Amino acid sequence: MSIRYDDQVAIVTGAGGGLGRSHALALAARGAKVLVNDLGGDVHGSGASSSAAQAVVKEIIDAGGEAIANGANVCDEAQVAAMVKQAMDTWGRVDILINNAGVLRDKTFVKMEAEDFNFVLQVHVMGAVNCTKAVWEIMREQNYGRIVMTTSSSGLYGNFGQSNYGAAKMALVGFMNTLCLEGAKYNIRINSLAPFGATRMTDGLLPEEIFNISTPEAVTAGLLTLCDKDSPNRLILCAGAGGYSKTVIYETEGIYLKPEDQTPENVRASFGELSDPADQQEYIQGGQQGAKYVGKAAKALGLKL
Structure with missing residues (x-):
């Protein structure tokens, strides 16, 4: 069985580099028309430039694919609406949304300012909410949609110095869980990807040997299984360095007290x-x-x- 996306339209946020770039290139290589979104800011969310997204679009077109660039800030509802309109005006549908855009503002909680906490929540959580809201009715009307949230082991298990990032990433799992219930009868499936990869967000944090084997492409291989027509629903897939696993939240049977x-x-x-x-x-x-x-x-x- 070959996983393909022919005649499908995908939006990938934060796709100017790292995992997002890898996702966009792979989707296009397997037939998808791709809107490459990237604000062009740095890893902390500062600055803006359209050059990164345009460079990925060029790669896709040079390889024989179809793509357009978009520099919307996922935190801005109006910009996100315009982004989705651009995809609809160009191709007439949206089949896949990859909520990948993200930032880091790591500090221990005692040193973290409220602004740093709120900003990370805004980008990861509200960014995903804004993008999902903008495509939701489209997917309902066409009776088809595939959405992937990007969660993290920092949210699932915790990571020192990332209380803001961890809270945001776990929130996306809760978001997914409810959307799966609401989207089921419209053939909208939502999954989450917990990636481990060598990107600019991990630059300087990994030894060279680990960096070399922790490629974005290894994560993308997992991503592609979460957004095709035969995708699962409500799965948390973990991927990195060639390893793939599933995270499940269980509840024990428990006890009763009179x-x-x-x-x-x-x-x-x-x-x-x-x-x-x-x-x-x-x-x-x-x-x-x-x-x-x-x-x-x-x-x-x-x-x-």
């Missing part, structure tokens, strides 16, 4: 039992947790619901 036993001391004493992974489950919507709790209570109290 009303007279519902004290913090008894909850603490039960940590071992309630942590038992034997019957843990992966839930696909929040109501499943509540149903489990109510079911346990009803059984213990002899209630018929």
Whole structure:
């Protein structure tokens, strides 16, 4: 089975370099028409230039593909709307959105200013929200859409000095989880990619040997599985240096305490039992947790619901 994107239109944000560039080139090589978005700022979000996006477009066109450049700031709703309109005016549809644009402002929490926290949230979270909102109705009407959020191990597991980045990246998983429910009947599938790659965002942080094997192309191989017509839905795929894995959030079966036993001391004493992974489950919507709790209570109290 060959994964192709012929006659499909993809928007890739933050595609002027690194992972975004790799994603855009690979999508185009497999038949997609690509809008290459990049504000052209530095890794901290300062400055702007259209040259990076235009250079990627040239690479795609020189290789025989179709692409256009766009310099929209993903934090600006009006600019994002104009970006999507550019894609629609040029090609008449949008099939794929890769929410890849991002910035870093790393500091320990004690040294971090509120502005640094808010700015990272704005770019990663609201940037993804703005872009997704702008294509959502288009995808609903055409009964097809594939969206990929870019999460991170920093959000899934934590990383020293990245409280802002980690919070933003985990928020995107929550965003994905709800959109999967709302988009299902319209054939809109949403997945998340947790990449590990050598880009300007990791420049100077990795030893040369690790840098050389942690290519953006290795991550893109995973990305391409998340946005084709046969893609999964609600998957968190981790990719880097040729390694690929899946992150799953499980909930243990847990315990029930009778009303007279519902004290913090008894909850603490039960940590071992309630942590038992034997019957843990992966839930696909929040109501499943509540149903489990109510079911346990009803059984213990002899209630018929």
